[in-house]
Amino acid sequence: xxxxxxxxIVDKVSPKEDKLYNAxxxxxxxxxxxxxxQFLIEFYxxxxxxxxxxxxxxxxxxxxxxxxxxxxxxxFDKLVSFAKCGLIIPITGFAHATQSxxxxxxxEGLVTGIGANMLKLSGAVVIFGVVSAYVFSxxxxxxxxx
Amino acid sequence: MLFKxxxxxxxxxxxxxxxxxxxxxxxxxxxxxxxxxxxxxxxxEQAESKLMIDSIDIVxxxxxxxxxxxxxxxxxxxLNQISSSNYAAKDVNVPFVGIFAACATSTLSLILAANMIxxxxxxxxxxxxxxxxNAAEKQFRYPVEYGAPKKNASTFTSTGGATAFLSTKxxxxxxxxxxxxxxxxxxxxxPNNMGAVMAPAAAETIYKHLKDTGRNPDYYDLILTGxxxxxxxxxxxxxxxxxxxxxxxxxxxxxxxLYDLKKQPVKAGASGPVCLPLVSYGYIxxxxxxxxxxxxxxxxxxxxxxxxxTNQKLSIPAIAHAVSLEAIR
Numbered sequence: 001x002x003x004x005x006x007x008x009i010v011d012k013v014s015p016k017e018d019k020l021y022n023a024x025x026x027x028x029x030x031x032x033x034x035x036x037x038q039f040l041i042e043f044y045x046x047x048x049x050x051x052x053x054x055x056x057x058x059x060x061x062x063x064x065x066x067x068x069x070x071x072x073x074x075x076f077d078k079l080v081s082f083a084k085c086g087l088i089i090p091i092t093g094f095a096h097a098t099q100s101x102x103x104x105x106x107x108e109g110l111v112t113g114i115g116a117n118m119l120k121l122s123g124a125v126v127i128f129g130v131v132s133a134y135v136f137s138x139x140x141x142x143x144x145x146x
Numbered sequence: 147m148l149f150k151x152x153x154x155x156x157x158x159x160x161x162x163x164x165x166x167x168x169x170x171x172x173x174x175x176x177x178x179x180x181x182x183x184x185x186x187x188x189x190x191e192q193a194e195s196k197l198m199i200d201s202i203d204i205v206x207x208x209x210x211x212x213x214x215x216x217x218x219x220x221x222x223x224x225l226n227q228i229s230s231s232n233y234a235a236k237d238v239n240v241p242f243v244g245i246f247a248a249c250a251t252s253t254l255s256l257i258l259a260a261n262m263i264x265x266x267x268x269x270x271x272x273x274x275x276x277x278x279x280n281a282a283e284k285q286f287r288y289p290v291e292y293g294a295p296k297k298n299a300s301t302f303t304s305t306g307g308a309t310a311f312l313s314t315k316x317x318x319x320x321x322x323x324x325x326x327x328x329x330x331x332x333x334x335x336x337p338n339n340m341g342a343v344m345a346p347a348a349a350e351t352i353y354k355h356l357k358d359t360g361r362n363p364d365y366y367d368l369i370l371t372g373x374x375x376x377x378x379x380x381x382x383x384x385x386x387x388x389x390x391x392x393x394x395x396x397x398x399x400x401x402x403x404l405y406d407l408k409k410q411p412v413k414a415g416a417s418g419p420v421c422l423p424l425v426s427y428g429y430i431x432x433x434x435x436x437x438x439x440x441x442x443x444x445x446x447x448x449x450x451x452x453x454x455x456t457n458q459k460l461s462i463p464a465i466a467h468a469v470s471l472e473a474i475r
Binding site: 077078099 | 291294342381384385388
């Protein structure tokens with residue numbers, strides 16, 4: 001059979017992803033994460049009397065802590081399967097990806113297992129996060145000079 | 147390529163599963179099921195090997211035999227270097243052939259064993275295969291605890307071990323003929339839609355088998371493919387109709403039978419090397435022994451996927467091997 005003809009059959013039969021539903025869920029859960037983050041910032045800056053910048057760091061640490069804890073307790077994967085990008089895109093997704101990989105490889109040794117595989121999923125986020133931070137800082141600096 | 151056999155029989159089978167399969171509709175046909183996914187072993191990979199060893203122990207004890215009665219073992223699985231098989235074979239300690247045909251392993255092992263038995267080179271052969279959902283997820287996809295969202299066309303790797311014992315000694319189930327498949331590649335690249343990758347391989351092997359034997363599809367009481375899943379099954383039927391004008395009336399796919407597709411979170415159905423043997427060695431063989439089915443064609447389908455090649459943007463090759471079985475008195 002011709003490849004193109006076969007592709008037509010596959011496209012006809014294969015199920016479509018419900019992108020609108022996924023987007024709405026991600027929007028709502030992602031928005032909820034934003035609300036929680038903002039609440040934490042306000043809470044920390046009010047409670048401890050620290051500037052917003054420092055309160056933001058505390059908020060990030062809190063979210064990372066809880067997503068790692070929930071991953072280790074074994075139910076964060078079910079939340080991610082449901083909320084999809086609503087939990088994957090925020091910092092919770094990064095923590096969860098790192099923690100789940102560490103858990104997966106812990107029995108293959110401290111260095112060869114956890115050390116070598118912990119950033120298997122989230123390594124790309126670190127690399128491209130740093131690269132894009134450089135690029136945008138450069139643009140900002142050049143614009144500032146001009 | 148067609149092989150004919152006069153004197154090869156399946157004397158016994160052993161099937162072991164994990165909890166998902168045990169909660170499915172075929173649970174009463176399995177010899178043994180575990181309620182957790184470690185089976186007392188420390189890791190997923192070792193757990194998978196344990197499944198294979200268990201299934202071998204079960205079939206030997208059912209037949210009242212020991213490993214000293216086994217001339218050869220042929221087995222394969224999905225893990226890198228077919229490690230489950232290698233470590234299981236270490237325990238069985240008989241001459242061993244490790245094979246890799248992804249999810250087509252079960253029928254390939256039956257064909258190789260039947261050929262050697264028919265040629266009189268060996269008398270008794272164990273054909274084993276296994277897969278483990280979490281071991282496969284870890285190797286091919288994401289860490290288990292990551293819970294990466296699945297596409298609707300994706301299938302769920304089944305957890306289990308299955309072994310068949312073949313010899314020249316007469317039994318209820320005879321291996322009558324077999325067709326060895328060729329690799330088919332229609333430029334499918336989506337590892338989340340393996341049904342579409344494997345469907346044409348299944349269709350080609352079924353067509354070749356029918357052509358070489360001069361049979362029409364209704365000769366068989368059941369044609370059972372391996373792990374195409376809900377959508378792959380439809381694609382396979384469309385392909386056969388479009389390409390060869392063939393319609394299969396008595397056709398099923400193991401991937402749609404192993405789980406309760408409505409209640410269990412398996413998306414398009416079951417997959418994995420052990421999917422077809424779990425369905426056929428228990429459920430289908432039982433129907434054959436009760437004379438509900440007389441002639442059955444098993445067509446295990448394998449997507450020969452390598453992550454490196456997929457990352458290099460190459461398409462996924464697929465293969466299917468068919469084994470024709472007959473229930474005899």
